[in-house]
């Protein structure tokens with residue numbers, strides 16, 4: 463498989479990323495270790511911004527921070543000129559801690575609480591992507607109480623079925639996200655927004671799913687949304703100023719994944735928007751995109767140390783690593799597949815078919831079923847590719863395994879951006895009620 467970004471094999475026959483030798487990284491920072499390539503993250507940001515600017519006049523790219531969030535990454539995203547999509551009070555808090563300008567933050571989510579909405583408004587976040595009627599009512603009440611005005615983008619379910627894993631499709635009518643067009647709720651929501659004094663109807667949002675390779679579902683989405691925009695203009699004489707088409711652009715995990723070049727998606731999308739704006743005689747809306755996976759996904763590897771190797775002749779050879787579903791839940795959740803290599807011996811001949819097992823007490827904790835690797839021994843380092851999106855951000859402490867560290871590499875420099883958790887971190891929120899501290903009470907029971 464072709465290496466993404468700055469990854470290459472160096473003269474020591476080791477994997478290198480951002481000018482740093484992976485064996486040195488593993489020895490210095492320990493494993494499992496997420497290693498993020500700053501150069502590639504910045505390149506990915508620029509491809510979206512530049513392609514969209516090249517093909518369309520009025521546009522904005524925001525980063526879907528659920529893919530991976532850290533204070534340092536938010537700094538990079540801001541420096542590269544992207545806005546931010548946040549989906550919870552926690553993500554709002556982090557973005558503000560990183561000094562991200564609130565006016566460039568968009569607040570998403572299908573079940574925002576009153577407190578989260580209040581936090582957003584108090585923090586100066588004025589762009590809310592509203593998902594449902596309850597949220598509209600809560601926001602209206604809050605705006606009145608706080609004497610604030612807010613810009614509303616309505617999340618619409620366009621009724622498009624993208625070809626991707628069932629769990630990460632979001633555009634079909636049977637979805638927990640958004641106001642469906644099919645049953646008229648989209649119109650009802652627009653009417654409600656237009657009536658409310660403190661609301662400014664800023665535009666429409668949709669997101670049809672994630673890890674999508676084809677451009678056709680995006681084109682269909684544009685046709686559907688532009689038709690809705692035409693109907694809004696006809697019914698309410700209102701121009702829809704923003705059309706946010708979400709994220710969902712696929713990346714390569716294994717050789718058979720064939721994502722398109724960013725520009726292909728963007729050219730196809732913008733062409734359709736221009737076509738329908740002309741056809742329906744509409745003011746072309748501002749186009750927004752919110753990629754997550756495509757910004758950080760391929761810009762990261764996870765380094766593991768190989769431990770127990772169990773050969774069951776004629777059945778399977780299990781190669782266990784020191785991480786697993788706690789740092790990568792995707793194989794268990796979506797049957798996701800990965801490419802990997804031995805980071806300390808990249809060019810060795812591939813000799814055997816093995817399966818990579820995690821260390822959790824779950825049979826389903828398998829990182830890779832059936833991969834050809836050179837003969838491996840305990841202590842070798844395994845590098846798993848494309849682990850930047852929805853890995854650390856979906857990590858857990860199952861089996862009381864501390865979360866790994868994340869390092870950012872660039873031009874031969876490696877810096878910790880998230881520290882490795884310690885055993886102490888694992889108990890920091892635990893409380894022993896006083897009565898249980900008293901041994902005699904315990905014995906009396």
Ligand SMILES: Cc1ncc(COP(=O)(O)O)c(C=O)c1O
Pocket residue numbers: 526529547570669671672673708709710711752753754755756851
């Ligand atoms: C509303 C919304 N926007 C953007 C994204 C980012 O998606 P992706 O990481 O596939 O680009 C998601 C996640 O699927 C999402 O739910």
Ligand SMILES: N[C@@H](CCCC[NH3+])C(=O)O
Pocket residue numbers: 528630672673792796851852
């Ligand atoms: N977590 C999913 C993507 C979900 C995107 C968020 N709406 C994945 O790893 O592929």
